[in-house]
Amino acid sequence: MEPVRNSFTVDLRRLGVLRELDRRGSLARTAEALHLTPSAVSQQLAALAREVGVPLIERQGRGVRLTGQARVLLEHAAALAAQWERARADLAAWEEGGRGTVTIGAFSSAITGLLPPALGLLTAHRPDVTVSVVEAEPPDLFTRLDGGDVDLAVAVDFAAAPPHTDRRYTRVDLLADVLDLALPASHPLADRARVPLRELAADPWIVGDARSCCGAITRSLCAANGFTPDIRHPVGDWASVAALVGAGLGVALVPRLVRPPQRPGLVLRAPVGRPPVRHVFAAVRAGSENDPVLAAVLTRLREAAAQVTAQTEDTENAGDTE
Incomplete structure (x- = not known):
């Protein structure tokens, strides 16, 4: 050499x-x-x-x-x-920043619960900005961000995401997304306001892929409570998860970003102890945060995240949905 x-x-x-x-x-x-x-x-x-x-x-x-x-x-x-x-x-x-385009890469729950209000706000304030959305999770999401295939990433902090100290990205914390337990209405613990996670060790679980953020977090939470979940249904689509729980086929942890509507046969309960959360953040390539288009998108994401947080807190205070 x-x-x-x-x-x-x-x-x-x-x-x-x-x-x-x-x-x-x-x-x-x-x-x-x-x-x-x-x-x-x-x-x-x-x-x-x-x-x-x-x-x-x-x-x-x-x-x-x-x-x-x-x-x-x-x-x-x-x-x-x-x-x-x-x-x-x-x-x-x-x-x-008169005109511009931006491609946002995000995980499925963010596309369902966070991007619609954020992009609605963006359209109202900046109709000149064109947005494309692609579904992706770390590490592939950040490979796309590095390569310029996406301009802004919305992700969850977990093992596959880059650490806070990674100098390649400027990140903005958006919200703490609380996870609730979804139980069949016929479950013996369904009448409790709060359910000990450990008491569900023998239940069949509905959990997404281990490489996905929610799949990884569910496994980690179960391990922290002293058991490995018996995953009978490796399903990641939230509508399908709710349908399976409502049919009495298992239990699941469901993020409030995708809190299912009222469904016969399904109840949502908080786990005992400190509420499990997943931390949602936005990231752009370091140095690009002052781009006027990206700055506008980040502003609307923060506003939408504040709205979503307030709405979920109101729902919690009003009681659990069954």
């Missing part, structure tokens, strides 16, 4: 491949996320290593790992990406 030169040119797209390898941990998973072949990923990383003059990956067993130099480069890559986004935002601001 050549020594580090005083001047070198770096292809930002290759830095993106290195960032994805850091996130995914293997060449195969990186290739799958970027829709490339493992050979193409290796070639991109080798070219980047030649550009900067330092080794970036090294063998570890049958796989690879990032070198110390690669991690130093990633720190600088985050700063470069943020500066580039600030430049784009400044150029957009030059036109005073």
Whole structure:
């Protein structure tokens, strides 16, 4: 490997491949996320290593790992990406945000319960902004954000999401989405106002994919209460979850963002103790938060989140829906 030169040119797209390898941990998973072949990923990383003059990956067993130099480069890559986004935002601001388009990536519950009021507010204040919505969850959601396929991400804090300290993103906390227990009306515990989660250890559960935010959170909450849920129905669609619970086929944790309407045979109860919540946030590429279009969307998301929080609190105070 050549020594580090005083001047070198770096292809930002290759830095993106290195960032994805850091996130995914293997060449195969990186290739799958970027829709490339493992050979193409290796070639991109080798070219980047030649550009900067330092080794970036090294063998570890049958796989690879990032070198110390690669991690130093990633720190600088985050700063470069943020500066580039600030430049784009400044150029957009030059036109005073007269018109614009934005693509929002979000998980399904946010698309159901948060984006409609937010985009309604946006349309009322900024009819010149065109919005597209795509459904996605971490880590794929942030791969799309990094690649520019989406401009703004709405996600939940859980293991697959980036940490608060990730310098690649500017994040805005939106709301704490409380999870309630959905029980069949015939369940022995259905007449209680609050139900101990541990007492549902023997029940069949309806839980989504473990890679989804709600699936991961449900499993974590059950584990924290000392049991592994007996997942009879791996279903992630909330209307289907409500239908199965109403038919007496199991129990589930349901976020208030998708609180089901009155349905015969189903009751919602709060778990005993501190209410389980999932924290919903918005994120943009660091430096792009001053883009006038993105700033407008973030403002309306915050307003809609405040409305949703107030509505769920009013519903809670009025009593459980059956």
